[in-house]
Structure formats: C-alpha cells, structure tokens
Amino acid sequence: MTIDATDTAAGEAPEDGVSTAGGPGLPQERRLVTEIPGPRSRELLERKAAAVARGVGHTAPIAAVAAGGGVVVDADGNSLIDLGSGIAVTGVGNAHPAVVAAVSAQAAQFTHTCFMVSPYEGYVAVAERLNALTPGDHEKRSALFNSGAEAVENAVKIARKHTGRQAVVAFDHAYHGRTSLTMALTAKSMPYKSGFGPFSPEIYRAPVSYPLRDGLDGAQAAARAIGVIEKQVGADNLAAVIIEPVLGEGGFIVPAEGFLPALAAWCAEQGVVFIADEVQTGFARTGAMFACEHEGVVPDLIVTAKGIAGGLPLSAVTGRAEVMDAAHVGGLGGTYGGNPLACAAALAAMDVYESERLSEAAQSIGAVITERMSALQAADARVGEVRGRGAMMAVELVDAATGEPDAALAGTVARAAIAAGVIVLTCGTYGNVLRFLPPLTIPEHLLVEGLDVVAVALREAP
Structure with missing residues (x-):
C-alpha cells in the first residue's frame, strides 16, 4: 500500500507510488475523500490484525502516510486535523524542516x-x-x-x-x-x-x-x-x-x-x-x-x-x-x-x-480552546470542566444529572470526531476526558475548525 504525494496534495484517491511528502508543505485543510477508514486504511488494519500483537491498539483507524503542520494524511488521501500530536510528541510540527x-x-x-x-x-x-x-x-x-x-x-x-x-x-x-x-x-x-x-x-x-x-x-x-x-x-x-x-x-x-x-x-x-x-x-x-x-x-x-x-x-x-x-x-x-x-x-x-516562540504559541492555542470549550460548557451540562495549561487542554465529560464520569460519552464523541476528520484523544482514570494536544505550529483556522467538529460531535451524541 503506497500513496503518491501529488495525488494526496490534490485531494484525489492516490495511485500506486511512494510518498515522500510531509512537513508543513502539506495543504493545511481537513479533507475527506473517503469514509474513515477508507479502503487502503482498512487493508493496513487487516494486515496489522494478522501481524501485530493484539495488545498494541490504535485510536484513529487510518494508515498515516504524511503529516505536517496541523494535519495527518492517510493512504486514501484523507487529510485529518491533528489534535493529538502523536500524544504530545510533534510539538514543533511533524517533519519540521529543521x-x-x-x-x-x-x-x-x-x-x-x-x-x-x-x-x-x-x-x-x-x-x-x-x-x-x-x-x-x-x-x-x-x-x-x-x-x-x-x-x-x-x-x-x-x-x-x-x-x-x-x-x-x-x-x-x-x-x-x-x-x-x-x-x-x-x-x-x-x-x-x-x-x-x-x-x-x-x-x-x-x-x-x-x-x-x-x-x-x-x-x-x-x-x-x-x-x-x-x-x-x-x-x-x-x-x-x-x-x-x-x-x-x-x-x-x-x-x-x-x-x-x-x-x-x-x-x-x-x-x-x-x-x-x-x-x-x-x-x-x-x-x-x-x-x-x-x-x-x-x-x-x-x-x-x-x-x-x-x-x-x-x-x-x-x-x-x-x-x-x-x-x-x-x-x-x-x-x-x-x-x-x-x-x-x-x-x-x-x-x-x-x-519560533512556541511557548507563546501554546498560550494562544490554550486561549482559543478555553474560549470555545467554555462556551460549550455553558450550553451543555455534560461538560463538567474545561481545564489545562497552554496547548495541553481537556474537557471532562460527566452525567448531566449526577456529575459522575461519563466514559461512554467521551468515547462516542472521539469516534465521531475522527470519522469527521479530526483526531482527538481521550484519557482520564475514568476514561471520560477529551484531551487536546495540537502541534504548537497548527494554523488557527485548523484549530478552530477541529474544535467545531468536536462540538458538533458532542451536540449530536445521545
């Protein structure tokens, strides 16, 4: 399973070829060419199931082939907004030129x-x-x-x-x-x-x-x-x-x-x-x-x-x-x-x-997340708390009536967001927390769009 860089950038289903593209030169956009997962991602996941130990899980059901800025591109040409940074690893952005x-x-x-x-x-x-x-x-x-x-x-x-x-x-x-x-x-x-x-x-x-x-x-x-x-x-x-x-x-x-x-x-x-x-x-x-x-x-x-x-x-x-x-x-x-x-x-x-003054970038990212998620909290009693520092932010989801942790809701929202082209992770002792860890180089328009997708996923969750 391979992917051609130019086809990916154009947003088309890729032909066979080897991808060498990545880094901030990728189009900074959410783009869905197929459903998530697409056929080529499903192919890799089938190979994973046959070859990789069952204990090694995954969150997003995609086959990543390129990443940079605030996006991850999969083998089917889908471009997903990255709010996970490989669990806070690619803070400088994936494949940063330096x-x-x-x-x-x-x-x-x-x-x-x-x-x-x-x-x-x-x-x-x-x-x-x-x-x-x-x-x-x-x-x-x-x-x-x-x-x-x-x-x-x-x-x-x-x-x-x-x-x-x-x-x-x-x-x-x-x-x-x-x-x-x-x-x-x-x-x-x-x-x-x-x-x-x-x-x-x-x-x-x-x-x-x-x-x-x-x-x-x-x-x-x-x-x-x-x-x-x-x-x-x-x-x-x-x-x-x-x-x-x-x-x-x-x-x-x-x-x-x-x-x-x-x-x-x-x-x-x-x-x-x-x-x-x-x-x-x-x-x-x-x-x-x-x-x-x-x-x-x-x-x-x-x-x-x-x-x-x-x-x-x-x-x-x-x-x-x-x-x-x-x-x-x-x-x-x-x-x-x-x-x-x-x-x-x-x-x-x-x-x-x-x-690149990425500490300041993290502060700006945190301010955007806090503002938008706090507005969501004001409108939805299932948002128990918005907390964090900088670009390490979280939303704790709870039962609106009891305040008890709601892990099922967090899982539902995360899966819906991924299906809509936004990688968001969960965490928490009780499994009820959505966490936001975008690359510190993410463009603001992508951050806002990603948060909007998460908000829609929450509003539509039963």
Whole structure:
C-alpha cells in the first residue's frame, strides 16, 4: 500500500507510488475523500490484525502516510486535523524542516557508535542544552535514554542511590509508563497494569490535588498528601516523590495552586528527591518551557521525553549535579540511549521551540480552546470542566444529572470526531476526558475548525 504525494496534495484517491511528502508543505485543510477508514486504511488494519500483537491498539483507524503542520494524511488521501500530536510528541510540527535537515545530515555521518563505547558531541550538546533550559540555576547533569518510562526508571534509580533509601511515592491518577517499575508507579489498572503483576516493591500512593472532585485548595490538598506519606511511608524511608505537574493520562488534572510548591518544599526539608515527570508537559506544551515553571517549582530531577526530539525516540533525566552523580560509573546508560540521530533532532527541535516562540504559541492555542470549550460548557451540562495549561487542554465529560464520569460519552464523541476528520484523544482514570494536544505550529483556522467538529460531535451524541 503506497500513496503518491501529488495525488494526496490534490485531494484525489492516490495511485500506486511512494510518498515522500510531509512537513508543513502539506495543504493545511481537513479533507475527506473517503469514509474513515477508507479502503487502503482498512487493508493496513487487516494486515496489522494478522501481524501485530493484539495488545498494541490504535485510536484513529487510518494508515498515516504524511503529516505536517496541523494535519495527518492517510493512504486514501484523507487529510485529518491533528489534535493529538502523536500524544504530545510533534510539538514543533511533524517533519519540521529543521529537524529533517539535522537528522539527514547526521545520518550521512554516522547512525550509531553507542555513547558508552565512543562518545560524540551530539549527546554532550543535548545534555548541555537541557542543563541550561530546565528550571533552576544550580549545577546540573543529564543522562539520555530512549523513552519516558526508561527515563523515569533511571530517575528512581538515581534517587535511591543518592539517598540510600528505597521507598518511592507516586499519586492517584498518575501515569509514568508501562515497564515493570513504571507500571507500579502508574495508578490506572486497565489497560496499563491489569494482569501484568507482580509489580516492583516499595512503591506507595498518595492522594493528588483534583480540584473538580476533592474541593480542596492547594494547601489543604498538600497537607492531606503529606499526612498520608508521613503516616504510611515515613520520610526516613523515602527516596523520592514523583509527580506530573499536570497529570496526563489521569485526565489532564491541574493541581490546585500551591500544591506542587508545598510538596516540593516538604521534600527539601526531609531530604527527599522531588522528581517532576515532564514527559508530556515538557517543551513549551503548557505555555512555559516546563510546566513546573508556572509556580516557580525547581525539581531535584526532571524527566523529559515526547516533545524533546520532534518525533525521534529520546528521553532524559536532568537534575542537581550531586544527585545525578550519585550513580557509579557504568550504572547508567543503554545501547541506544542518546542515539546520534535523535540528538541531532533534539538540538534542532530545541532551537525551534525558542526561535519560533512556541511557548507563546501554546498560550494562544490554550486561549482559543478555553474560549470555545467554555462556551460549550455553558450550553451543555455534560461538560463538567474545561481545564489545562497552554496547548495541553481537556474537557471532562460527566452525567448531566449526577456529575459522575461519563466514559461512554467521551468515547462516542472521539469516534465521531475522527470519522469527521479530526483526531482527538481521550484519557482520564475514568476514561471520560477529551484531551487536546495540537502541534504548537497548527494554523488557527485548523484549530478552530477541529474544535467545531468536536462540538458538533458532542451536540449530536445521545
């Protein structure tokens, strides 16, 4: 199954040929040539069912062949508005020319040596850049890995080594990955944990601030969490507290103001490593380079991935030098960690975040989403809350009569939006949240049109 780039751009059903088109040069429009999924997408999905493990699911039933700006084009020539960014990965836009050029140039030089065998400048340059970009002016070190989950695991390793303690506290509604340790940190059972135990020991859970459902201010929520930690774990046993500054898979929950600073301050008093998991929130997504910055929180360790490298697999742990250097030589690493192609992409992407002022773009995107979804909330009691930061926004859907989470409604709306040519994702512990994660380069007209399609899908949902 192949697609010709010129036929795609013209909006016609493609003939056979190999597509090399993508990036911001794609027409920035929603265009439906066939139903979703079309025949060529159905063909690929049939092959997927026969060849790929059943546990690897998908949201949009399309065969993607090109993407850029704010659209994803499928094998049938349909152009869908992208409100997902590959789960917050393509913040600079898919196939951004600077990223493509950097990766192409690096690929022509070498694709791998393993940094632990033969170091190279790209890895060091990414570490230097992260040390400078992340919150705080203290001396820092960085280590590079492949995925968010791998980086989280290494952050926990580092914290345990530094403190000599074992216990780690994560929070209700948290998501930190799918590996053995990160499943233990993740709160939601299905689909992430169910049947995959036993899980790593010495992981404890505390209540997080969830303003819509707990009614507590930040200080009250922090006191509740700290009380649970002190009683059930004990500060003397605690290596680290890990939290997403905006909880991602758990429902884009923004803790009440003051919660994160109080938690970080308590950790500092107790000699506990405060880890900010900014895998989904990092790199301009929330309207600041990192979500911790909204409340002036300076974590001891910060975990980054997703948006770091414009779509290439890369992650990092960055933090205080004395904490990061606790691990002995050889204790950190991995064959592909800090791959040279990913490092080249990351350096280019970080340039784009700054030169194209994408933090400001995220703020503008957030303002548009808030305005339009708040108007929807005023007219529809099933919209329980509109929340988020920057271009990381969510709508929590509830039963209009009881206020209870309505996962079925969220699923219905998301499927209808995709069928109408708009990729929108769901999330939440209860499965009842629509999340909006558009590329930070999305044209405003596409954003507005995509939100309008979602609004229609909600209005028409039973």
